[in-house]
Amino acid sequence: MFLDNLLVVSDAQAVTATAFSTNTIDLGSSTPKREIGTGEPLGFGVTVDVAADFTTGDETYQFDIVQSANANLSSPDVVASFVRTAAQLVAGAMVFLPIPPGWPTKQYLGLRYTTGGTTPTVTLTAWLTARDLFSILARPYAKNYVV
Numbered sequence: 001m002f003l004d005n006l007l008v009v010s011d012a013q014a015v016t017a018t019a020f021s022t023n024t025i026d027l028g029s030s031t032p033k034r035e036i037g038t039g040e041p042l043g044f045g046v047t048v049d050v051a052a053d054f055t056t057g058d059e060t061y062q063f064d065i066v067q068s069a070n071a072n073l074s075s076p077d078v079v080a081s082f083v084r085t086a087a088q089l090v091a092g093a094m095v096f097l098p099i100p101p102g103w104p105t106k107q108y109l110g111l112r113y114t115t116g117g118t119t120p121t122v123t124l125t126a127w128l129t130a131r132d133l134f135s136i137l138a139r140p141y142a143k144n145y146v147v
Contacts, residue, residue, distance in 0.1 A: 003127050009110050010126040012049050017120075020066070020073045021111040025128050029107050036099060036109075041131035043098035044111060050123035054086030059117035061089060063097055066112045067104035076112065079103045089122055096134045 009021035027034045036042050044065060053059055062083050066076035082097050089095075097111075111126055 007128040008125070009044070009128070010046075010124050012123055012125055014050070014123045015113045015115060015121065018112070018114045020076075021113075021126060024068075024071055024073060024108045024110040026071070027104065027107055027109060034104075036104065038101045041098055042128065043096055043131060043134070044126050045129045045134045046095045046097060046111075046124055046126045048089050048091055048093040048095075048122060049125055050121075051091040052084075052086040052089035052122035053119050056118040059086055059120040060115065061086065061120065061122060062114040062116075063095075064112040064114065065097055065099060065103075066110055067106040068108045068110075069106050071108050073108060073110050073112070077106065078112075079109075094134075096131065098131065 007025065009023045009025065011022070013019075013022055027036065046063065052061055060083070062081060064081045065079040066073055067079055068074060068076045080097065080100055080103075082095075084095060109128070113124070
């Protein structure tokens with residue numbers, strides 16, 4: 001799989017507490033605002049590099065697509081929110097987080113990872129992508145078949 005480095009917001013980012021993605025997408029300051037959620041469906045592809053911890057059973061994982069007027073994503077607006085269980089965040093798992101139509105309306109776009117519980121930890125890579133491209137990234141095919 002090839003990723004455009006300018007669209008990667010988290011590159012094997014270890015998340016052990018609530019945090020923002022290490023990078024943001026700069027949509028530029030233009031009028032009208034770039035509503036990248038309108039038209040061809042876009043969103044964030046997320047792959048799990050190291051499985052989510054669920055040792056004590058009370059760990060929680062939430063992903064928020066956020067926008068801000070600031071590059072460091074301070075004072076963010078939540079565009080969309082998704083909760084995933086540790087069972088869904090096994091190593092190698094892939095998750096698509098769609099951007100709703102009409103969003104974003106501010107210059108910077110990124111992710112906020114909200115964790116809870118006793119020992120939450122997960123390592124993620126996330127990037128901005130089209131829905132159609134994400135769905136074809138990693139299709140496993142049966143091995144040892146004869147054509």
